[in-house]
Amino acid sequence: MNVAIIGAGACGLMLSTILSKNGIKHTIFNTGKIGNKILASGNGKCNISNYNFDLSKYHNKKLASIVNSYQKELFSLFTELKIYTRIDEEGRMYPLSESSLSVLNILLKNSKAKFVDLEVSDIKKENNKYLINNELFDYVVIAIGSPAGYKNKDSFKLLDNLNLKYKKFIPSLVGFKTNLKIKEISGARAKVLATLYNDGKEVASEKGEVIFKDDGISGICIMNLSSYYNYLNKNNPYILLNLSDNDYDDYSSVINPKILNYINKNKINPHKFIVPITNTYSLEFAQVANGGIVEEEINEDLSLKKYKNIFVGGEIIDIDGLCGGYNLMFAFTSAIKISKEILKWFMKLIILK
Numbered sequence: 001m002n003v004a005i006i007g008a009g010a011c012g013l014m015l016s017t018i019l020s021k022n023g024i025k026h027t028i029f030n031t032g033k034i035g036n037k038i039l040a041s042g043n044g045k046c047n048i049s050n051y052n053f054d055l056s057k058y059h060n061k062k063l064a065s066i067v068n069s070y071q072k073e074l075f076s077l078f079t080e081l082k083i084y085t086r087i088d089e090e091g092r093m094y095p096l097s098e099s100s101l102s103v104l105n106i107l108l109k110n111s112k113a114k115f116v117d118l119e120v121s122d123i124k125k126e127n128n129k130y131l132i133n134n135e136l137f138d139y140v141v142i143a144i145g146s147p148a149g150y151k152n153k154d155s156f157k158l159l160d161n162l163n164l165k166y167k168k169f170i171p172s173l174v175g176f177k178t179n180l181k182i183k184e185i186s187g188a189r190a191k192v193l194a195t196l197y198n199d200g201k202e203v204a205s206e207k208g209e210v211i212f213k214d215d216g217i218s219g220i221c222i223m224n225l226s227s228y229y230n231y232l233n234k235n236n237p238y239i240l241l242n243l244s245d246n247d248y249d250d251y252s253s254v255i256n257p258k259i260l261n262y263i264n265k266n267k268i269n270p271h272k273f274i275v276p277i278t279n280t281y282s283l284e285f286a287q288v289a290n291g292g293i294v295e296e297e298i299n300e301d302l303s304l305k306k307y308k309n310i311f312v313g314g315e316i317i318d319i320d321g322l323c324g325g326y327n328l329m330f331a332f333t334s335a336i337k338i339s340k341e342i343l344k345w346f347m348k349l350i351i352l353k
């Protein structure tokens, strides 16, 4: 049995460790730096998962149920691979080393794949097998991720050539641009309650740190709100920042002096700092993308309806989660799910022999 994995990211590499453990021959085709986004995740600390499963943290609840089914198995797999973790108060899991590189090194150490540096743009069917780079494969797994984090990424020829329907990729977990003149507080940070409003109604609220930029705002709480923003019929969207939980007669020791000076000068109420939204920043600055292969193309076992024995996993599927380890957790658990199907066939082959 021969398996091709397209994409050496979180999903592809985790799948490779499982196939390697079970003695299944496989090749990974990858373009670009292996494990690029694993390295970038959690600011280089690698927020590899979240201990608390929470369906509300995902868009596309049906596919997110995969996480629910395989989360415990994933945590056992971490231990088996000797990825020892610490869990913070919000359930975010990090390797004890707090280094993404150590996670990537462990995945690579446990992979027995043949690596081929190639951008796969088409897969040809030959009898019951698939031809990639002059080699025939019984199974193919497409785990090519999304264009988030890249300046100009257009590697979706593969999906076009396979005639797969996918939703346009738009930035998610990204900061917002504003037309408010805030350059003078660029770089300043504040602990806030940030609430997204659209059409005069409250959409979602997040507590956390806001970071002011030349022409916009960012920070984890803001990035999470961007994930809700994508689903809105936009009508006068804005973020309301509450800079303090309590009322004070003097905010000098409560609010960052740069920000305090700005709000005083502009007669802004510290509980009602309104930041109008003109757009999000581009995909290059996003942690994930909203969009990807649509659910109707995919069977419950993550194989494609149009192609027997081709599976899809990770962020190339139209699913995205909030900050906190949820996206890597989906990429990893989808790899576990796909491995089950491949292992089933492998066991059948062994019995037939």
Ligand SMILES: Cc1cc2nc3c(=O)[nH]c(=O)nc-3n(C[C@H](O)[C@H](O)[C@H](O)COP(=O)(O)OP(=O)(O)OC[C@H]3O[C@@H](n4cnc5c(N)ncnc54)[C@H](O)[C@@H]3O)c2cc1C
Pocket (backbone or CB within 6 Å): 006, 007, 008, 009, 010, 011, 012, 029, 030, 031, 032, 033, 034, 035, 036, 037, 038, 040, 041, 042, 043, 046, 047, 048, 049, 118, 119, 120, 121, 143, 144, 145, 146, 148, 149, 155, 158, 286, 287, 288, 313, 314, 315, 316, 324, 325, 326, 327, 328, 329, 331
């Ligand atoms: C800056 C940043 C920070 C992040 N922080 C976190 C975090 O803390 N926690 C979290 O859960 N998530 C985080 N994410 C998101 C998370 O990293 C991704 O959701 C996850 O890595 C997706 O895994 P994947 O395997 O689906 O795709 P990827 O990891 O993107 O891997 C896909 C691989 O396929 C390759 N490829 C693409 N097209 C082809 C082709 N046609 N042929 C061959 N190879 C191809 C790509 O070059 C890449 O190497 C972050 C993302 C970014 C950008």
